[in-house]
Amino acid sequence: MGEQVYIRLRHKIKIPKEKKLLLKDIAFITANNHWRKLLENTFIYQVKKDDKNIVVLDIYSVIQILGNQHPNLEFQSIGPNQTIAYIDVSPKKPRLFIVGFIWLLLFIGSGMAIMNFHYDVSMQEVQQHLHYLLTGKSNPYPLWLQIPYSIGLGLGMILFFNHVFKKRINEEPSPLEVEIHKYQQELDNYVILHENQMSKNDDYD
Numbered sequence: 001m002g003e004q005v006y007i008r009l010r011h012k013i014k015i016p017k018e019k020k021l022l023l024k025d026i027a028f029i030t031a032n033n034h035w036r037k038l039l040e041n042t043f044i045y046q047v048k049k050d051d052k053n054i055v056v057l058d059i060y061s062v063i064q065i066l067g068n069q070h071p072n073l074e075f076q077s078i079g080p081n082q083t084i085a086y087i088d089v090s091p092k093k094p095r096l097f098i099v100g101f102i103w104l105l106l107f108i109g110s111g112m113a114i115m116n117f118h119y120d121v122s123m124q125e126v127q128q129h130l131h132y133l134l135t136g137k138s139n140p141y142p143l144w145l146q147i148p149y150s151i152g153l154g155l156g157m158i159l160f161f162n163h164v165f166k167k168r169i170n171e172e173p174s175p176l177e178v179e180i181h182k183y184q185q186e187l188d189n190y191v192i193l194h195e196n197q198m199s200k201n202d203d204y205d
Helices: 033-040 059-069 096-120 123-135 143-161 175-195 197-201
Strands: 003-009 012-015 020-022 027-030 043-046 054-058 073-077 082-087
Touching: 003 033, 003 059, 027 033, 043 054, 054 059, 054 175, 059 073, 082 175, 096 123, 123 143, 143 175
Parallel strands: 003 073, 012 082
Antiparallel strands: 003 027, 020 043, 054 082
């Protein structure tokens, strides 16, 4: 039995175009210093132009490459079985017109949603009735209730999303961040299944 080498693939990495991927780029290695330094510089994959923007590397292929080069070592995998490499694409500068149009669309849409909700639940009538119960007088515009309610609505949205612009209020993730995380996990699972190089080679569907 050869010397044990433990390999833990990174879950995902970001790489430049047409990069030569070495083992140290995609994995953590546990071995003695001699073997670790030697293995870290092992060539694993050359990113090609037709790879588009995602490459998935499987632990089986990695161990196969290492085993062919170092048959005297025994490789053990711990952690993820695939590394998702996102090829870095230079971001385009956002156009002011498009950003403004999207912002206006979202602003109007969210405003309409809030107003329609309040209309459906007859919020104005509820506030008028509450004013009558507390004061004994009728008032079509109980501003002393409506103004604090409007301010509280905005503050409640800030607390719900746990952000003031880019600043986080506390370390607890917001519901939106949790949903984005769940979506990203499902997206990663899809990518692993359909973009894996081994799956492509085996015509796996």
